[in-house]
Amino acid sequence: MAFLEVKNIVKDFGGLVANNNVSFEIEKGEIVGLIGPNGAGKTTLFNCIVGYYRPSSGKILFKGKDITGFKPFQTSREGIGRTFQIMKVTTGLTVLENVMVGAFSRTDKREVAEKEAMGIMEFLGLIDIKEYHINELPIARQRKVGLARALATKPELLMLDEVASGLNHTETDEMVGLLKMLNKEKDMTIFLIEHIMEMVMSVSKRVIVLDSGVKIAEGLPNEIVKNPDVIKAYLGEKYAKSH
Amino acid sequence: MEKLKDALDFSDFSKTERICFIIFTIFLLVFPWLGVGSFVKTVMIQFMLFSLFGMGWNTIGGYGGQVELGKAQYVGIGAYTVALMMVWWKVPFWISMPIGILIALGYSFIIGYPLFRLKGHYFAIATICTSLVLKDIFDNWNLVGAAKGIELPIHEHPDFLYMQFKSDTYYYYFIMGLFYIAIFYMNWFRKSKLGYQLRMIKDDEDAAESLGIDIRWCKIKAYSIASAFVAVGGGFMAVYNLYIDPASVMELSLSIKIALMAMLGGAASLWGPIIGAAFLVPLDRFLGSWLGGHKGLTGIDFMIYAMLIMIVSAYQPKGIWGIIEQFRKRGR
Numbered sequence: 001m002a003f004l005e006v007k008n009i010v011k012d013f014g015g016l017v018a019n020n021n022v023s024f025e026i027e028k029g030e031i032v033g034l035i036g037p038n039g040a041g042k043t044t045l046f047n048c049i050v051g052y053y054r055p056s057s058g059k060i061l062f063k064g065k066d067i068t069g070f071k072p073f074q075t076s077r078e079g080i081g082r083t084f085q086i087m088k089v090t091t092g093l094t095v096l097e098n099v100m101v102g103a104f105s106r107t108d109k110r111e112v113a114e115k116e117a118m119g120i121m122e123f124l125g126l127i128d129i130k131e132y133h134i135n136e137l138p139i140a141r142q143r144k145v146g147l148a149r150a151l152a153t154k155p156e157l158l159m160l161d162e163v164a165s166g167l168n169h170t171e172t173d174e175m176v177g178l179l180k181m182l183n184k185e186k187d188m189t190i191f192l193i194e195h196i197m198e199m200v201m202s203v204s205k206r207v208i209v210l211d212s213g214v215k216i217a218e219g220l221p222n223e224i225v226k227n228p229d230v231i232k233a234y235l236g237e238k239y240a241k242s243h
Numbered sequence: 244m245e246k247l248k249d250a251l252d253f254s255d256f257s258k259t260e261r262i263c264f265i266i267f268t269i270f271l272l273v274f275p276w277l278g279v280g281s282f283v284k285t286v287m288i289q290f291m292l293f294s295l296f297g298m299g300w301n302t303i304g305g306y307g308g309q310v311e312l313g314k315a316q317y318v319g320i321g322a323y324t325v326a327l328m329m330v331w332w333k334v335p336f337w338i339s340m341p342i343g344i345l346i347a348l349g350y351s352f353i354i355g356y357p358l359f360r361l362k363g364h365y366f367a368i369a370t371i372c373t374s375l376v377l378k379d380i381f382d383n384w385n386l387v388g389a390a391k392g393i394e395l396p397i398h399e400h401p402d403f404l405y406m407q408f409k410s411d412t413y414y415y416y417f418i419m420g421l422f423y424i425a426i427f428y429m430n431w432f433r434k435s436k437l438g439y440q441l442r443m444i445k446d447d448e449d450a451a452e453s454l455g456i457d458i459r460w461c462k463i464k465a466y467s468i469a470s471a472f473v474a475v476g477g478g479f480m481a482v483y484n485l486y487i488d489p490a491s492v493m494e495l496s497l498s499i500k501i502a503l504m505a506m507l508g509g510a511a512s513l514w515g516p517i518i519g520a521a522f523l524v525p526l527d528r529f530l531g532s533w534l535g536g537h538k539g540l541t542g543i544d545f546m547i548y549a550m551l552i553m554i555v556s557a558y559q560p561k562g563i564w565g566i567i568e569q570f571r572k573r574g575r
Contacts, residue, residue, distance in 0.1 A: 052452075071457075073452050092511075093442050097442070100439060101443040104454075105454055110249075110435070113436075146450075152454075
């Protein structure tokens with residue numbers, strides 16, 4: 001039994017098939033990357049797993065339990081945390097309060113939630129901005145708040161939607177280091193969608209490639225970059241030559 | 244115990260706020276003995292009543308960010324429960340009021356469940372509709388007095404059980420008690436798990452759901468709390484006015500006033516509804532008595548409210564309290 005099993009997922013939006021018969025498995029403790037060109041159906045697949053969409057057919061098993069058609073708050077309670085590609089820029093809750101809301105999913109006590117939130121923010125280096133609002137932060141910091149918020153729900157599987165888009169090189173490297181540390185120290189299983197190839201290749205143990213809603217390849221990062229289908233669909237000849 | 248501690252703990256407010264709050268409390272306590280006329284006392288009672296309504300609305304409308312414009316139906320439920328039970332079975336206020344709260348809670352769950360499938364403007368329209376439907380039913384229901392309304396039996400002697408007093412001062416202190424219970428409750432509420440979750444829902448519903456929050460259930464809970472608050476106020480109105488009819492306790496304009504007071508003062512803040520009521524209740528009373536004397540001017544007060552709503556939502560969505568906070572931030 002795999003940690004996360006995705007079996008023959010089909011999602012069609014009234015004629016437009018976003019995911020067609022996608023199947024894969026993720027083992028506990030892995031970091032798996034999901035890549036593909038724009039419109040390949042990566043985010044749709046993500047949303048099917050997390051519960052924002054209900055798959056047209058197919059099954060999703062998490063820790064052996066059938067979670068197909070669960071609502072997002074239910075998958076969150078099962079232990080799947082996620083971040084968003086575009087973080088809504090809000091002025092209501094402060095950073096600390098945002099993370100506390102995540103922690104509240106496992107406790108009813110404010111003191112406990114605050115303590116846990118502070119612990120996570122210290123781990124991610126967010127203590128200095130705890131009184132700020134999300135709209136006052138640069139994008140790299142916003143992403144980290146999203147990550148902290150998701151981590152506060154104590155997920156076993158962390159799903160990251162383009163966590164490095166819009167970040168510069170140093171920030172991306174920092175994020176890679178952070179994800180590796182989370183994986184190693186907290187034994188976090190990570191599943192990420194990413195556009196930046198360097199990031200996917202350096203952080204993932206395994207890569208899945210989607211194109212036009214179909215899984216076209218799956219394997220180790222260095223195998224993937226040599227796969228002719230992947231080169232044709234996504235990477236381009238130039239990338240293959242330079243690597 | 245911890246909840247009580249949270250409710251009484253104002254330590255996260257600034258010193259100025261706490262001092263103002265204490266002065267305000269002392270002022271309210273001695274107010275009836277300052278030799279003011281009965282009209283001013285009535286305005287004061289109205290002020291606290293509407294603060295109570297506003298604080299209730301603030302749970303779902305302020306912290307939860309749902310534009311709720313149907314609170315009058317719960318005023319009606321609270322008022323009618325108290326009045327009818329007193330007229331039909333001579334049930335004392337202290338028994339009929341809790342029953343009124345329970346009915347409001349049950350009704351709000353039934354109404355809230357389908358209502359919260361809707362979002363944004365559609366939700367706002369739906370709340371108005373449910374309130375209007377209930378008012379129409381009461382307008383035509385002969386058993387409950389239809390549009391004529393019902394009069395409560397007047398007791399010869401002051402009666403604590405039925406909350407009947409000759410002097411307004413008793414009512415003043417009673418509503419003041421409710422008003423302070425509401426403040427303490429809201430002080431706890433804003434620090435509670437539900438309070439945080441609601442604010443997250445207001446900020447970003449998708450993110451809230453991804454953090455394990457059952458959005459619909461949270462909204463229903465907040466909606467029911469708001470309804471219970473408002474029903475208490477409705478019960479008070481019944482024993483205070485000794486006469487109720489659908490036009491006085493279920494009118495759409497009442498719903499709008501409740502929401503407007505909280506919004507004008509500052510939604511999602513503890514003091515907002517109180518500040519809003521302190522502005523609007525005297526204004527309402529003044530306009531009411533002034534315009535009432537001039538033929539052809541009735542209705543202008545609503546034009547003024549409408550303008551206030553537009554100004555607030557355009558320039559400072561956080562209301563008067565938002566303006567105060569802005570100045571404080573600049574001063575720092």
